[in-house]
Amino acid sequence: MDKLEGGSLDKRKGKAVVVFSGGQDSTTCLFWALQRYEEVEAVTFRYGQRHALELECAASIAAELGVRHHVLDMSLLGQLAPSSLTRSDVAVADASEEGGLPNTFVPGRNLLFLSFAAVLAQGVGARTIVTGVCETDFSGYPDCRNIFIQSLNVSLNLAMDETFVIETPLMWLDKEQTWELADRLGAFDFVRERTLTCYNGIPADGCGECPACKLRRAGLDKYLARRGAQVEARA
Numbered sequence: 001m002d003k004l005e006g007g008s009l010d011k012r013k014g015k016a017v018v019v020f021s022g023g024q025d026s027t028t029c030l031f032w033a034l035q036r037y038e039e040v041e042a043v044t045f046r047y048g049q050r051h052a053l054e055l056e057c058a059a060s061i062a063a064e065l066g067v068r069h070h071v072l073d074m075s076l077l078g079q080l081a082p083s084s085l086t087r088s089d090v091a092v093a094d095a096s097e098e099g100g101l102p103n104t105f106v107p108g109r110n111l112l113f114l115s116f117a118a119v120l121a122q123g124v125g126a127r128t129i130v131t132g133v134c135e136t137d138f139s140g141y142p143d144c145r146n147i148f149i150q151s152l153n154v155s156l157n158l159a160m161d162e163t164f165v166i167e168t169p170l171m172w173l174d175k176e177q178t179w180e181l182a183d184r185l186g187a188f189d190f191v192r193e194r195t196l197t198c199y200n201g202i203p204a205d206g207c208g209e210c211p212a213c214k215l216r217r218a219g220l221d222k223y224l225a226r227r228g229a230q231v232e233a234r235a
């Protein structure tokens with residue numbers, strides 16, 4: 001099967017909850033889910049993000065796409081993780097400089113978020129949970145790995161006596177392929193112009209300097225070059 005799964009297809013039945021931050025990855029997942037499920041709701045976790053803009057961005061995207069948007073307060077993470085995402089007095093450093101995990105690391109963050117998303121999903125009658133986690137460039141986050149997601153899926157079903165399915169459309173994609181998926185979903189311009197990935201809180205193409213912008217830009221440039229070459233080849 002095509003690993004991008006971006007083509008159009010008959011609408012599936014059922015309801016999905018998308019873990020949604022307003023960034024490139026989760027917005028692509030939101031479009032992916034909207035093509036596949038009858039009903040889609042989004043959940044954003046507030047945990048002391050550096051920029052309230054991130055929440056505003058998520059809310060405005062959800063509103064524009066007509067998706068019910070839940071915001072759950074996870075500010076307790078700020079008490080647990082002295083990282084730059086949760087404490088404004090710590091600067092973001094480039095992970096490659098330290099050779100270890102990025103200092104935006106919050107241990108077990110996906111474990112917590114997905115568990116809360118599952119409780120929410122049960123409450124709103126959704127069986128599917130969609131998350132943009134990715135093993136390909138997982139930056140060392142152990143709870144972005146596929147084996148963890150599979151394990152958590154089993155645990156949640158046992159814990160809650162449910163038949164949840166956790167879907168991870170980006171699991172095996174690199175950033176270039178994530179742009180390609182957005183394009184196939186007809187969402188390339190929307191994702192490029194409306195999402196916020198930048199650690200400095202600048203939407204769309206961002207500041208261009210932070211690690212998140214550099215990663216996003218590198219994937220975008222590669223994809224645009226490939227798309228350009230394909231268009232030329234067809235001409």
Ligand SMILES: [Zn+2]
Pocket residue numbers: 197198199200201202206207208209210211212213
């Ligand atoms: Zn940036």
